[in-house]
Amino acid sequence: MKITQQEAIQRIKATNGKIFGATFIKKNGDLREGTFRLEVTKGVTGKGLKYDPESRGLMTVFDMSKDAFRMLNVRTLQNIKINQEQFEVSHG
Numbered sequence: 001m002k003i004t005q006q007e008a009i010q011r012i013k014a015t016n017g018k019i020f021g022a023t024f025i026k027k028n029g030d031l032r033e034g035t036f037r038l039e040v041t042k043g044v045t046g047k048g049l050k051y052d053p054e055s056r057g058l059m060t061v062f063d064m065s066k067d068a069f070r071m072l073n074v075r076t077l078q079n080i081k082i083n084q085e086q087f088e089v090s091h092g
Contacts, residue, residue, distance in 0.1 A: 001087050008077050008089045019064060021081035024073050036061040
């Protein structure tokens with residue numbers, strides 16, 4: 001099923017901390033596939049970031065395989081998988 005970038009962001013935010021899969025193109029051009037979560041508080045110090053990730057097309061997620069926080073580039077999302085449903089993200 002094809003969805004827009006905005007719909008993909010809404011669906012990811014609606015996971016409410018449940019695990020989801022995503023494929024996107026990293027800043028260096030590599031294709032990155034992984035399993036992620038939102039709303040993880042492990043290791044959060046309360047300092048916050050020095051910039052607004054949303055203004056740069058990024059979303060802060062917890063990478064389940066690397067056991068660390070990462071930035072998901074929503075502008076280059078290729079597809080997402082939520083509750084065994086696969087969605088292809090269209091840009092245009």
